[in-house]
Amino acid sequence: MSGYGKERIGWLPRMLAAGMALWLWAGPLWAQPHEERPDVRVVVDVSGSMRDNDPERLAVSALDLLVALLPSGARAGVWTFGETVDNPLPLGEVDAAWREQALALPPALQAYQQHTDIEAALNAAASTEANGWRHLVLLTDGMIDLAPDRGPKPEIDRASRRRLVEERAAEFADQGVAVHAIAFSSEADLALVERLAQSTGGLAALAESPEGLLGAFLDIIERIFPADQVPLDEGRFVIDDGVETFSALIFHEPDDGPLALVAPDGTRYRAEDAPDDIRWQVEPRFDLIRVPDPQAGEWRLDGAVGEESRVNVASPLHLRTADLPTTLYRGFDVPVEAWITHDGGPFEGGEDLTLSVSLQDAEGKVQSRVMLEPEEGRYRGRLPAPALTGNARLVIRAESEAFQRQRSQAVNVLPAIGAVHRPRAGRVVLAAEHPALNRDNTEIQGELQGERLEAEAVGETRWHLSLPELDPSLSLPLLLEATVELDGERQTLSLPRLVLHPDGRLGIGLADVAGPTLATETFDDPRGDDTAPPPEADPPPVADRFVEWVNRLPETARELWQAGWPGLERLWHEHRHDPRLWGALAALILLLVVIPLIRRRQTRRPPRREEPHV
16 A cells, blocks of 8 residues: 555656646747637546546546646636536636646545536536637546436436437537547546547547556647647758747657757757756656757757657747648548748748648558648648548648748547447448438448348438348448438448458458447437347345355455455445445444353353263
8 A cells, every 4th residue: 555655646746747847848839819719627527436447546647737738828727526516726817826726626636426427517617608719628437427316317317418419519519619538447438528529629538547648638738729840750850040949749668768869060968968048858758858049950869759759849930720620531531721820920932832731540650641732822722531540640731941830630530420230130220420411411322242231211310221130150241331412412432341240250350330429329219229228137136135245255354354454444435335334244243242142151051960871
């Protein structure tokens, strides 16, 4: 216990120090006018399920990191929720006093409540008006669990989930509210947080480690407060004479050797001997280097440079873009518009200026790239339709002989139509992920072993594809395509192949791809027969459960004895509200009282005299 505590106490300050360093890295480089800065509202789950699904207490570290990453002058607040919703840090301008208040909040983040009302929390955090967009950053395990006194369960949980997906998400988007969600467990309702983010223009991520948390927050902050960067290629980057400051965030592994920074004139800098005006912070997983008034020319990094590394710059030149989507759809190209400004006004000159946009996969490989064409002072183009689904990144780059700039944004690529196999119902359920697709403009066909199958519309954005009788021991690929008519144009979309009976002994295993719409609406299918959860077995009688629990006591006691007093503490905190524990204690006390009495009575009873036999 003490060793774990020391490790935990040491880990949180390191994460906080890392976050503060990142704020110093990014804060001066986000140059949005004050009146355009959006609100950031952190909504932290303090329900009992978070105690189990967030054993590393990442929610506390998440708040520390976000507080550190927020630029001064932004408006932010913190809400907590379980069965009830609280606002321990009201909305206010981010400054030193606000940060100090925020960093004093961890005790409130560990005051766990018994239930989880995500709907009420988001409603409360979004209720206060703002001058611009309201960005809600939801930190949760994603499991809705309402108090049973509000109605029968699980019906009330499903109803709350349905309202969030079908009503509130669209209303949030119309009101200028974006929901960014970070789940702390793979056991979480990931489809719910993905759906909320998809519908409102936010980002969703699963963070099960400090490193994953750091990456998720960087993506969210860069979405809310976009920053100019220069391209970093194999440890090299070019600084033009207009750059006032650059900050290099270089990721690496803990056991990698020290980094060196080489200036254009060959001067070599290291962390231990860097000049006073260069801020250089070394952390186990990254180095942060901030160089004011840098030399123009090519700089070089000697050492390990991770894929997520980046170099931010501050200068009078800015790369601007029209709103970029956070969700892309397979089969649909992406319109992009970008331009350059100088001191906030139009950029004059740059006859050799070119702008391009590329889509990179999670490993950083370029999947597609297109040049943007100049048009009335701006550059426009359409990125080809993504061919793969999953996490990706949009990169817009401006290049000329005089300078280079780029902006990067995390995106999620979904199939335009999600599909999932319902073996018990003998059909495939399909649902439109793309908001423009519906039963009036979309027809879906399938092909299974050479046989053509037609899907039947059963809702505004839902279809059923009936299947012939299949051998469950045989895995078969189902080919799917959709014919879509949009804006007077007819096109055919090739949907991801769906494997039927993927656990069959024979067949080829292919990806079963279903988007968040299907996964989120599993309780709400209008037909209801193919998406209902399997019936659960009747729970054993109370007496049987009590006997089973008592039978486990010797093994549990042995484990707790080996764990010592911390184990007993853990047992008390986990089961102090469990009536079975009190019943067992009462039975134990009764035995301790009755057994000595029985023994005492046996001791006092005179022995029975037995007559001898002749």
